Amino acid sequence: MQLPKNYNPKDSEMRWLEFWEKEKTYSFDHKSKAEIYSVDTPPPTVSGKMHLGHSFSYAQQDFVVRFQRMLGRNVFYPFGTDDNGLATERMIEKMKNVKGQFMKRKEFVELCLKTLEDIRPDFVYDWKRIGISADFNIFYTTINEHCQKISQKSFIELYKSGRCYRKEGPTIWCPECQTAIAQVEMKDEEKTTNLAYIGVKTEKGDPLVFATTRPELYPSCVGMSVNPNDERYKKYVGQKVEMPLTNAKIELTADDMIDPEFGTGVVYFCSSGDAQFLDWETRHSVKSNIYILNFDGTLNEKAGAYKGLTIAEARKRIVDDLSKLGLIKKTEPLKHAVNVHERCGTAVEYMVSRQWYIKYLDLKEDFIEYGRKIKWHPEHMRIRYENWVNGLKWDWNISRQRHFGIPIPVWYCRKCAEIIVADENQLPVDPLVDKPLKECKCGSLDFTGEKDVLDTWATSSLTPDIAIGLFDENTQKKLFPMNLRPQAHDIITFWLFNTVVKSCFHHKNIPWHDVMISGFVLDPYGKKMSKSKGNIIDPRDMVKKYSADALRFWAAGSKLGDDMPFQEKDLVTGSKFITKIWNASKFAYLHLKDYKLQRPGKLHLTERWVLSKLSKVAKDATENFMNYEYSHTKLETETFFWHTFCDDYLEIIKGRLYNADKSGEDARLSAQYGLYNTLLAIIKLMAPIMPFITEELYQLYYKSHEKTKSIHLTKWPDIKMIDEHAEKIGDFVVQVIEFARRQKTAKQLSLKTPIKKLTIKAKIEEIDFDEVEAEIKAATSAEHIIFEPTRGKHPEKDLEVEIEF
RNA sequence: GGGCCCAUGGUCUAGUGGCUAGGACACAACCUUCACAGGGUUGAGACAGGAGUUCAAUUCUCCUUGGGCCCACCA
Numbered sequence: 001m002q003l004p005k006n007y008n009p010k011d012s013e014m015r016w017l018e019f020w021e022k023e024k025t026y027s028f029d030h031k032s033k034a035e036i037y038s039v040d041t042p043p044p045t046v047s048g049k050m051h052l053g054h055s056f057s058y059a060q061q062d063f064v065v066r067f068q069r070m071l072g073r074n075v076f077y078p079f080g081t082d083d084n085g086l087a088t089e090r091m092i093e094k095m096k097n098v099k100g101q102f103m104k105r106k107e108f109v110e111l112c113l114k115t116l117e118d119i120r121p122d123f124v125y126d127w128k129r130i131g132i133s134a135d136f137n138i139f140y141t142t143i144n145e146h147c148q149k150i151s152q153k154s155f156i157e158l159y160k161s162g163r164c165y166r167k168e169g170p171t172i173w174c175p176e177c178q179t180a181i182a183q184v185e186m187k188d189e190e191k192t193t194n195l196a197y198i199g200v201k202t203e204k205g206d207p208l209v210f211a212t213t214r215p216e217l218y219p220s221c222v223g224m225s226v227n228p229n230d231e232r233y234k235k236y237v238g239q240k241v242e243m244p245l246t247n248a249k250i251e252l253t254a255d256d257m258i259d260p261e262f263g264t265g266v267v268y269f270c271s272s273g274d275a276q277f278l279d280w281e282t283r284h285s286v287k288s289n290i291y292i293l294n295f296d297g298t299l300n301e302k303a304g305a306y307k308g309l310t311i312a313e314a315r316k317r318i319v320d321d322l323s324k325l326g327l328i329k330k331t332e333p334l335k336h337a338v339n340v341h342e343r344c345g346t347a348v349e350y351m352v353s354r355q356w357y358i359k360y361l362d363l364k365e366d367f368i369e370y371g372r373k374i375k376w377h378p379e380h381m382r383i384r385y386e387n388w389v390n391g392l393k394w395d396w397n398i399s400r401q402r403h404f405g406i407p408i409p410v411w412y413c414r415k416c417a418e419i420i421v422a423d424e425n426q427l428p429v430d431p432l433v434d435k436p437l438k439e440c441k442c443g444s445l446d447f448t449g450e451k452d453v454l455d456t457w458a459t460s461s462l463t464p465d466i467a468i469g470l471f472d473e474n475t476q477k478k479l480f481p482m483n484l485r486p487q488a489h490d491i492i493t494f495w496l497f498n499t500v501v502k503s504c505f506h507h508k509n510i511p512w513h514d515v516m517i518s519g520f521v522l523d524p525y526g527k528k529m530s531k532s533k534g535n536i537i538d539p540r541d542m543v544k545k546y547s548a549d550a551l552r553f554w555a556a557g558s559k560l561g562d563d564m565p566f567q568e569k570d571l572v573t574g575s576k577f578i579t580k581i582w583n584a585s586k587f588a589y590l591h592l593k594d595y596k597l598q599r600p601g602k603l604h605l606t607e608r609w610v611l612s613k614l615s616k617v618a619k620d621a622t623e624n625f626m627n628y629e630y631s632h633t634k635l636e637t638e639t640f641f642w643h644t645f646c647d648d649y650l651e652i653i654k655g656r657l658y659n660a661d662k663s664g665e666d667a668r669l670s671a672q673y674g675l676y677n678t679l680l681a682i683i684k685l686m687a688p689i690m691p692f693i694t695e696e697l698y699q700l701y702y703k704s705h706e707k708t709k710s711i712h713l714t715k716w717p718d719i720k721m722i723d724e725h726a727e728k729i730g731d732f733v734v735q736v737i738e739f740a741r742r743q744k745t746a747k748q749l750s751l752k753t754p755i756k757k758l759t760i761k762a763k764i765e766e767i768d769f770d771e772v773e774a775e776i777k778a779a780t781s782a783e784h785i786i787f788e789p790t791r792g793k794h795p796e797k798d799l800e801v802e803i804e805f
Numbered sequence: 806g807g808g809c810c811c812a813u814g815g816u817c818u819a820g821u822g823g824c825u826a827g828g829a830c831a832c833a834a835c836c837u838u839c840a841c842a843g844g845g846u847u848g849a850g851a852c853a854g855g856a857g858u859u860c861a862a863u864u865c866u867c868c869u870u871g872g873g874c875c876c877a878c879c880a
Contacts, residue, residue: 003840188878195880212880223880258880267880276880337878383809384875391807391876493875516855525871526818557818557829561810563873567817569830576829576843587840639828650840658839738846745847748835 003589003700007582009547013692017128025710026069026133028076030124030475037073038482039065039135040464042495043142046116047091050126052566053488053530055539057518059555061486062132063630064516066688068483069133070716078138078467081124083116084147084253085456086177086343089404092116099133100403101178105432105451112404113143126540130548131691133712140466142459143406147466148428151459152409155398156421158358158505159410164398166419168354170278171397172339175297175311176346179401180355184457186348188337195263196319202252203240207231209329211263213336215322216314217270219246219303220290224268225280228254231557233266242246244325245318245389246304253284278350293349293453295401311349356399356408356452360501364389370500373510377628378561381489381517396501398458405453410437415444461498464511482512489517489561516628519563525563537566540550549572551692556634577638578693581683584646585697588679591657592672597705600670604801605771607674610649611721613640614678618717621685630689637685643776645678648734655778664772681708681717729768732799733776738759739801740780757780757804763790 020026039061044054075550090287092112093100100108128136140147158164170179193213200208207524210224219551224241233252240249250268257280258267269277271289292303299306299314306314322328339348360367367389376382409422409429422429423437431449438797439445459466468479481503496515503511523535524526530536531588541549553574558564617640624632653671660668680702683714687694691712700713708714740758744751758780769787777785788799 008817188876210880214880257879262879269880276878321865334879336880339878380809387876389809395875447827489874499835520874522873528873559818563810565817567830569816573829573841580841582806585840590840632819635828642828646841647845654839741846750836751846752837 003582003586005586007578009578010365010490010544011495012696013129013131013548016695018691019132019695020133020710020712021128021136021710024137025712026075026077026135028078028135028138029074030471030741032197034072034074036076036478036483037068037486038076038468038479039078040467040482040485040499041080043082043140043460043463044122044123044127045085045087046083046141047085047087047119048083049123050130050539052521052537052539052542054127055130055542055551056521056555056558056564057486057488058127058132059130059552060518060560060630061516062552063482063633063688064484064486064557064625064628066133066626066691066712067630067633067716069712070684070687070714072715074568074710075133075135076138076467076468076482077134077455077626078140079124079127079132079134079136079449080140080463080466081120082142082456082460083120084405085460086400088112088143089402090177090343094403103237103396103403106430116141116143127414127625129543130539130551133691138470140470142456142466143525145282145428146469147459147462148406148439150462150466150469151406151454152422152427152429153424154465154502154506155409155454155458159421161505163359163505164356165359166354166356169352169373170350171353171355172394173295173349173351173353174341174344175293175349177341177402178295178355180351180397180399181341181348182457185337185342185413187342189340189345190612191338191347192333192335193338194331196322196331197264198322199327199329200244201242202236203242206236206239208236208241208266209264210266210268212268213334214270214315215318215511216299216306216311216774217272217292218243218268218318218322219299219306220270220272220292221246221248221250221268222271222286222288222290223250223253223280223284224619225253225255225258225284226266227258227260228256228364230258230260230265232260244327245321255280255706257389272351274350276536282756289352291352292602293351295351295353297349304639322595323716327484327790342751343363355397357395357397358458358501359393359395363393363501363504364392366504367497367500369654370504370510372689374500374512375514377514377516378559379744381492381515384489384492385497388497396498397456398455399452399654400455401451402453404665405456406459407431408450408452408454410450411447412450413440413442413444414446414448416440416442418442420447457494457498460495461502463499463618464503465506480507481510483514485512485515487515487517489518490520492517514628517561519558519561523564524565524567524610526563537568537769540572542568546575547578547692549578549692553577553634556630574690576643578690580642580646581686581693581697584641584650585701586685588675589651589701592676592701595669595672595676597676598669598673600673601666602670603673604667604670605648605726605729605768606652606733606775607670608721608723608726610644610678611719612676612723612727613644613730614681614717615719615722618681618685618719622716622718623690634689637682641682641686645682648737651673651737652733652779655775659778676710677719680789684711684714684717687711687714729764729772732762732764733772733779735799736801737779739799740782740803743803749805752781753805755780755782755803755805757786757802759786759788759802759804761790761800762789763798765789 092115174181195211196215197209197211241252259463272293293300294300299309301307371385407430411420411431418440420436442449464705468476499511554570621633655661656667657673683697684695695711
């Protein structure tokens, strides 16, 4: 087989993508008896395109999966898309220029579903394009009927077991998205706000100044506190404070949580607004709360004259009005963290509304224990998980006031207010359209359907059930718990944790044995990539410019869990590797044309040397892959290929390959044997990292001998040809050759310049030297070699070489 | 404020309780018809600072400094 001069990754990669799809190379065989390796693939969110971070972490998980497949495992590697969340809803509103809240839910949902059908294939293609070896026929979208059924079933089970409850209470609320959100959906943002110092008087006329960043909440003030040990204010505790503008009279109380150092040491509390109030409220009697915020973030009638204003408008007006009364003593800018909704960046409010929750704060210890049963890669990521669990303060709010999503499957009886949950047989159900199967206990047939939908995490936390739920019960048993959950570290607290929670409830078991946590791709300066910074790199551009293999090679360069700054030049390294392995194969195949898998009569020492080294590399590669340390496998294979194989081995055997007349046919056969097996092992070791070039090289030559239809279905190399003696002699040969190269370079001579006399003194036996003399001669272009075994005469030096040109 | 991770040549990194601390990119010199100019050979260049454990620390412990991340949080 003569390879073309150059390798064209673009043509080749497209060809193999088609081939794998046609041949179903990566399909899961549920009838197979082979050991299963199951993966809980992260379903990417359809809103948007694959970004560089995706290609990074999905490539990393794919390395491991491909390795497992080559070990002979029956790989279950499904692929889904996540498209039931708020992010999707917002994307479609933008794309179609509509507002969900002004449409009928049914119409809007239909529009969403239809739009998703249109964009999904292109979206998924990006994953295929980088060589993700998932079985794309085991497919789900988190909004399809299958997922709706499973998600609603989960809700019903939890409801029946008393884990799901509905409660009116303070909720974290996003006024922009107009929905309740969960603790995990918040992030903090450094913001500078004005801290206003407001002067009021106690009923006895003593002046009191408090500071606030939220003056707009003034009309809802229900209490004021100072630290009980604060000498300045002790004497006022218990008095009423008169509030101008609203003419309210509120009580001044003592509370430990007040920091005397902050502001003036006097704090006012408002029913709306912030989490701290909720804490405070539990210790102080509040006769009636004053909720002045509407769900859309404007003020309601309880704000009196400020009704209808937005938060920002009210803030300005109230400060102005207080100022006119001379009550604003001063304002100063304050830098502090504000909790915002992570999807839209709007500051959250704490509102009272009726929501559905999953009760789980009582199970913290169980969650910790589950986390410890799972093997984490890298290990320290578990600590993040535990920190999160220990810090949980709220039950899991799973209801969302949105249109697009999986409906909460309940109705409320109009007559007796009883909650009726859907029957499992009628799932999926939309309570706004469907009716309960039976009448209410009270006999009524008059129901209101719940209009809220489930939080997207309530569904995506069920991905193991969703994926394996596509198969029969028998197969399901074999697939659970799954072997692996791969994901990036940013969603340990969302997706990973929530999945453990659901698995704990529904299976009383861990969802997977192993998790592998990928790092992030940063920009070249180590900063997070984000649209707002404009430092986004599109992975598709990189694939076009370099190749999917080069991109994957780059992704294999970072240790699992480590973040990596992106530098485009790193993709050049992968491209170079591709060129190098192509050229080395071109050379090998040229000399293997007439090779028919014969074994030589005697394996030459150089072959024993290279195969011994290869055995060790293969062993390490296997161990590293087992521990999810793909970067070590890649590095070691790369070094072995480039230096041991190309620079040394190929150079050493050239003499035997080109001049069989001199060295003999068996010596050439030995070289062919070494060449065939070493290169085959190399491309196999690289196959999980660079699936395209290795497939191309396999198909062009090895396939006709090895018969397996794809390199990715061949057996992972397990070579046991360790020969320490051969390694020692081979290393000696390499040292001599390197010495000759150094001399020639120092004298600015061509490496092919003949050497008249090469004198070698070394601690090896003549009998061994005789075996490699011809190779040293050929590789150094030496005309004459004088060898002298030193045998401990010069213990300080193993090797001495002299060269005469 | 609590926690986690990290600190190696100009840049990105590998690695080890003891060998000349390895590689990639960039840099310099030279070589190059025989697999490879996206090549080869050679060269210059680094363990953040301090203390401790040890015969021996780049490696282990602590502190400082500097980065990154997670969580909590201030009226």
